[in-house]
Amino acid sequence: MRKMGKLKVSIDRKISKAWIMAHETQSSTQKPKTVNEKIMESLQHPEYLPKIKALLRDKYGLDVFQYRLPYFLRRISMISKKLNTTNLFEIYNHIQKSHEGYLDFLNTLTIHVTEFFRDKSLWDYLRDELFLKILGGATGQQPTRQNPYRIWSAGCSSGQEPYSLAIMFVEAYKKYTYKSGRPMTWSLNRIKALPFQIIASDINDRILLTAQEGIYSEKTLKNADPRIIREYFTKEEDGYHISPIIKEKVTFKQLDLFKGKFPVKFHLVTCRNVVIYFTKDQQRILFKRFWDSLLPKTNMVIGKSELLPIEINKYFKLIKLSEHVYERKDFDEKGK
Numbered sequence: 001m002r003k004m005g006k007l008k009v010s011i012d013r014k015i016s017k018a019w020i021m022a023h024e025t026q027s028s029t030q031k032p033k034t035v036n037e038k039i040m041e042s043l044q045h046p047e048y049l050p051k052i053k054a055l056l057r058d059k060y061g062l063d064v065f066q067y068r069l070p071y072f073l074r075r076i077s078m079i080s081k082k083l084n085t086t087n088l089f090e091i092y093n094h095i096q097k098s099h100e101g102y103l104d105f106l107n108t109l110t111i112h113v114t115e116f117f118r119d120k121s122l123w124d125y126l127r128d129e130l131f132l133k134i135l136g137g138a139t140g141q142q143p144t145r146q147n148p149y150r151i152w153s154a155g156c157s158s159g160q161e162p163y164s165l166a167i168m169f170v171e172a173y174k175k176y177t178y179k180s181g182r183p184m185t186w187s188l189n190r191i192k193a194l195p196f197q198i199i200a201s202d203i204n205d206r207i208l209l210t211a212q213e214g215i216y217s218e219k220t221l222k223n224a225d226p227r228i229i230r231e232y233f234t235k236e237e238d239g240y241h242i243s244p245i246i247k248e249k250v251t252f253k254q255l256d257l258f259k260g261k262f263p264v265k266f267h268l269v270t271c272r273n274v275v276i277y278f279t280k281d282q283q284r285i286l287f288k289r290f291w292d293s294l295l296p297k298t299n300m301v302i303g304k305s306e307l308l309p310i311e312i313n314k315y316f317k318l319i320k321l322s323e324h325v326y327e328r329k330d331f332d333e334k335g336k
């Protein structure tokens with residue numbers, strides 16, 4: 001009996017060891033699920049995903065195929081939470097039934113996080129180096145009333161970026177007149193006449209209304225010096241109102257960067273924290289189109305966490321590594 005008992009224990013041990021080994025091999029060969037797979041599993045009627053994409057393209061002209069898939073799926077999962085349904089068919093219906101439904105979708109699809117003077121060191125660089133150099137005529141592009149310095153803020157969200165650009169240009173102008181020994185007396189009319197103009201665009205109409213209103217919370221101004229806030233904003237009960245003169249320098253327009261005609265003849269294009277959600281192919285197309293929109297020897301700024309696709313290096317030269325500021329290379333397209 002004792003012998004039998006010993007034999008049984010040893011067989012059990014062998015079996016359990018074999019089982020553990022087999023199990024371990026199995027689990028190490030089984031790939032862990034990707035985030036995309038997990039999101040897809042949490043949704044009912046996955047066959048409606050391509051239908052949603054086609055609906056957005058065909059009914060509303062929105063080409064979501066140009067957004068990276070993991071990004072798109074994460075936004076779908078957010079929409080499902082907002083609408084309180086995991087059923088893609090219901091989400092499809094919500095988008096399909098009205099333009100409002102589409103705008104709800106677009107609002108969730110596009111991320112609008114922004115603030116005044118986002119990435120502070122960039123703004124110091126623009127005011128103290130780039131704008132000052134341009135105002136001094138160092139690049140042969142000294143702006144005049146007939147030939148103003150033209151800036152395009154592409155993907156401007158609720159307006160903090162284009163208004164920051166306008167304020168920094170005015171600040172650079174003040175420095176320039178001071179440095180050149182002809183300090184100006186500053187008046188609102190003087191600012192109005194300064195030779196620069198800003199076009200600010202975004203795909204999202206709703207966010208552009210907020211931008212046009214120009215009323216902001218204290219939080220979004222956390223990077224602004226108190227003097228800047230005093231000079232360019234008026235504090236009211238509902239928030240900080242941007243000065244009407246600064247507002248006048250910015251023209252907002254709705255524009256989808258995946259399509260349509262781009263505005264042209266710019267000295268500076270800023271497209272920050274926008275392309276990060278686009279596919280690499282779309283990024284290549286977009287940067288080439290920015291190149292087309294810029295005048296020779298002018299500049300482009302992209303976000304701190306964004307990179308130019310390698311193929312685009314032939315179009316732009318990096319001039320300020322830490323701030324992701326580029327200069328448009330000037331060559332005829334057939335050539336080098």
Ligand SMILES: C[S@@+](CC[C@H](N)C(=O)[O-])C[C@H]1O[C@@H](n2cnc3c(N)ncnc32)[C@H](O)[C@@H]1O
Pocket residue numbers: 110111112113114115118154155156157158161201202203204207255256257258271272273274303
């Ligand atoms: C995170 S915000 C960036 C705002 C600002 N540039 C900044 O860096 O603070 C991204 C903006 O890009 C816009 N956007 C996303 N896809 C777009 C597209 N296809 N065309 C134009 N704008 C788009 C969004 O609506 C959103 O307002």
